Amino acid sequence: MSRLVRRLGSRLRTVGELLAHAARRQKLFLIPLLLVLLAGAVLLLLSGGLSYVAPFVYTLF
């Protein structure tokens, strides 16, 4: 249970750092877009779509 709480805390910290980054860069308008994309990413993860690898995906993304 404590491990789960720690993991959750860790993820929240990352979300917080992402928001802080967006605020620092004055890009808060990106947050709604990122939330939608995050949902899409979960779908991609579930569908195994992230196994796709190509040379410039490696390099750039």
Place this chain on the structure above:
Amino acid sequence: MAAVLGVSAQYHDAAAALVVDGRVVAAVQEERLTRRKGDPSLPREAMRACLRLGGIEAGALDRVVFYENPYAKLERVVNGALRAFPTAIGLFPRAVGSQLGGKIWVLDALAETLDVPRARVVPSEHHLTHAASAFYASPYPRAAVLTVDGAGEELSTAIWRGDEGGLALVEGIALPDSLGLLYAALTAWLGFEVNDGEYKVMGLAAFGQPRFRDELARVVRLDGDGGFSLDEKYFAHEHDAELGFSGELERLLGPRRAAGRAWDLDGSAEDRRYADVAASLQAALEEALVGLARRARARTGLDALCLAGGVALNCVAVSRVAREAGFERLFVQPAAGDAGGALGAALVGARDLGDPRPAPQTTTALGEPVDEAEAAELAAALGLRAAPSDDPDREIAARLARGEVVGVVRGRFEFGPRALGQRSLLALPRDAATRERLNRVVKRREPFRPFAPAVAAEATERLFEGGPPDDLTPFMTSVRPVRPEARARLAAVTHVDGTARLQTVGEGGALAGILAAVEREAGLPVVLNTSLNGAGEPIVGGALDALGFLLSHAVDAVVVESLVVTR
């Protein structure tokens, strides 16, 4: 005083590095342990190895530093995709998906893997960690620093000022302008694998004439003041992840070369044309790099230059910078690619926590040691002949003098792409046929690929032009012309343009004893030194890899510390 673990991962060549109380204790590429070349995954094995070598538990780490900022990276990917809309629509979901579905959580993954509090895991910046890996490892108290690669968070190129106060960004060039991506796109056009074939392009360039300079000048424009820009119409980075170049580039330079087709530079006019394009690309890169270096000198007013980033692995271009950019001294981080970012991240973290700079880097032997007893046990189990030698240097030299090719496995394995005597494959440098044998039979690679010499430092000026050993030559990060009168005796290590990517070995160097013995046996303190790996394999790590190499490749012996192993 602190213990800091630096980590690079996710793109290519993941690595970890441990700095304790300002001293570089260990640095390990994940590929050496997982045996997957260029392994980009979270470097679990490398992190464990660093902690083992440092004799500390993960819980004792004061900080874990990731080599770039995942949030800034995400921002750049989203911005790039929006900028390239609608052409990038096909790539957009996967590009952003790979960020949000995996890469953005890397700091969490590190905390969980190491079982350390998440608050101790922090991001750094891609080009800052490259700069740190070069400057803090250099022998210079103050230096201009130039970092050049494919892509960081936003920057592809940066000029820094390094001094007692640390590193300060002077200026940068952002994507999509990138010399690394220029070279990568042409690497793909020439039919080589991106992130692996760039060395091949550099080797191929020496066989061509730069007669496509005008065409390349349209692809990469130099502004005469050290800046450069790419004409985006020739590239497809933002909407085609496979190629990186567009149909416009093929209209300009001709159709791409089919991947995997055998090269015939003697008989095929078409292949010679591809070599001419490679030569033109190399010339364009060199001119851009010299311009950047001159700009770095003008902006900082300093006499020493440090280089890092994948483009700094182009030793031919580095040598031109050394000759033409006006710096008195030059140092290239031997692990200039992304693996070196782990070292830079650890050094940035250590400096942030108040630790001093490390002593200047004198070795790349920062990995795990080989276990001779394990090699003896494995040899017995595999039915190989193995016998300890009282004088392994003499034994190796005698074998080389007989024309044998010998693998040498000693001490801790190297950090970075060069084998510098710890995991090396050695031969006499005399006969061109040796190069053919190694390229075609042992390493199974393109026949135009050159091999490098390791030379006793005191013999450098006798055999090579360009003066005495400098800060580049111990690490094989530059090329020198071979003296014309020495070329016949160094035929296997003299490239078609008369140069060699030499390694100078000083007193106490890993190969010093072997070179002295080779001089007694064969007259010259020089050996051909290439990495102990076959095509598509990471360089040998431990005893099992070493004996596996002996069994699967046409070499005559592998010497593990003092144990001589043959079939």
